[in-house]
Amino acid sequence: MTDRLSSLAGVASTRRVLQAHGLATKKALGQHFLINDGIVKHICALAEVDKDDVVLEIGPGIGTLTVALLQKAAAVVAIERDADLPPVLAETCAPWADIFYLISGDALQVMPADLPTAPDKLVANLPYAVAATLVLDCFQRFQTMESATVMVQAEVADRMAAVPGTKDYGAFTVKLGLYAGVAGRFPVSPGNFFPPPRVNSSVIRLDRALCIDMPESDRHAAVVMADAAFANRRKTILNSCRTYFSAKGALAGSLPDCLRNGQVENAGQGSDIVQMLAQAFSDADIDPRRRGESLSLAEFRTLGRCAREIGLI
Numbered sequence: 001m002t003d004r005l006s007s008l009a010g011v012a013s014t015r016r017v018l019q020a021h022g023l024a025t026k027k028a029l030g031q032h033f034l035i036n037d038g039i040v041k042h043i044c045a046l047a048e049v050d051k052d053d054v055v056l057e058i059g060p061g062i063g064t065l066t067v068a069l070l071q072k073a074a075a076v077v078a079i080e081r082d083a084d085l086p087p088v089l090a091e092t093c094a095p096w097a098d099i100f101y102l103i104s105g106d107a108l109q110v111m112p113a114d115l116p117t118a119p120d121k122l123v124a125n126l127p128y129a130v131a132a133t134l135v136l137d138c139f140q141r142f143q144t145m146e147s148a149t150v151m152v153q154a155e156v157a158d159r160m161a162a163v164p165g166t167k168d169y170g171a172f173t174v175k176l177g178l179y180a181g182v183a184g185r186f187p188v189s190p191g192n193f194f195p196p197p198r199v200n201s202s203v204i205r206l207d208r209a210l211c212i213d214m215p216e217s218d219r220h221a222a223v224v225m226a227d228a229a230f231a232n233r234r235k236t237i238l239n240s241c242r243t244y245f246s247a248k249g250a251l252a253g254s255l256p257d258c259l260r261n262g263q264v265e266n267a268g269q270g271s272d273i274v275q276m277l278a279q280a281f282s283d284a285d286i287d288p289r290r291r292g293e294s295l296s297l298a299e300f301r302t303l304g305r306c307a308r309e310i311g312l313i
Contacts, residue, residue, distance in 0.1 A: 017062045032197045034193060047121060047149035052074060056077050057124045058124045060078040077116065077117065081104075086102055108133070120145060121147050122145055148180065154202045157204045174222070174223075174300050177211065180206035180208045180210060181207055182206060187200065189201075218308065224313050227244065232244075235291070276311070280303060284305075
């Protein structure tokens with residue numbers, strides 16, 4: 001059909017490319033190839049890719065989404081872990097060889113200096129096992145990246161978009177929210193992939209512009225406090241944070257033996273760690289008897305700043 005955006009988005013075409021190179025899908029790498037051109041179009045539309053964009057794609061596979069992005073972007077930089085796929089991509093993306101750059105390796109190990117040009121958008125059908133880690137890591141590592149439009153497991157998208165007081169709201173939600181906010185989302189059923197995964201999927205867009213700008217030192221402190229607040233989800237934030245900092249060896253020289261040994265419930269209220277946590281909560285105007293999932297993103301930002309200012313972080 002002449003109105004197709006990706007000629008590779010189909011079962012027959014996917015099989016044909018794989019067979020031509022003597023390949024099969026690799027379960028160990030979580031490979032599920034997109035076979036619906038309508039979904040490809042929807043992804044590009046949600047990402048708002050245009051000729052001013054340099055797109056970063058992680059896990060391009062045989063190039064199903066890649067060839068669509070290449071028709072719309074100024075350039076596409078793809079990172080592929082599967083050593084068997086570069087020859088495939090060289091063939092499927094050949095018409096756009098002048099604007100297509102392929103890096104072989106683990107995306108978590110690729111640094112900004114390793115890229116031929118700085119990306120402003122991440123658009124990808126991510127490997128589900130590491131999707132959450134990859135999205136947060138990319139926002140942290142690639143400062144030029146303005147947005148991420150990614151296919152992830154539906155449960156991961158739920159965590160990305162969760163609000164305080166819900167079961168999906170946790171440390172990851174808070175940390176991601178310090179770098180980007182949700183700008184759009186749509187569901188994708190298993191039948192849109194070859195082979196079909198055993199889970200439902202979602203495409204979600206996250207924009208850096210939707211988070212509040214803040215000093216990097218305060219952002220780091222808020223990340224630490226999110227990890228601490230959710231270290232023991234069933235405990236109050238005071239007890240959870242106390243457990244976290246003792247396990248990390250914070251202020252180890254001034255902690256009593258019961259704290260150093262992890263027996264935090266019986267720790268004396270006069271210990272330095274408890275006093276500093278109490279001061280941070282007081283300065284942030286947050287009741288230490290609350291639980292981590294009840295704190296808003298703004299409260300985590302304030303708590304992190306207060307903890308940093310008194311030297312806890």
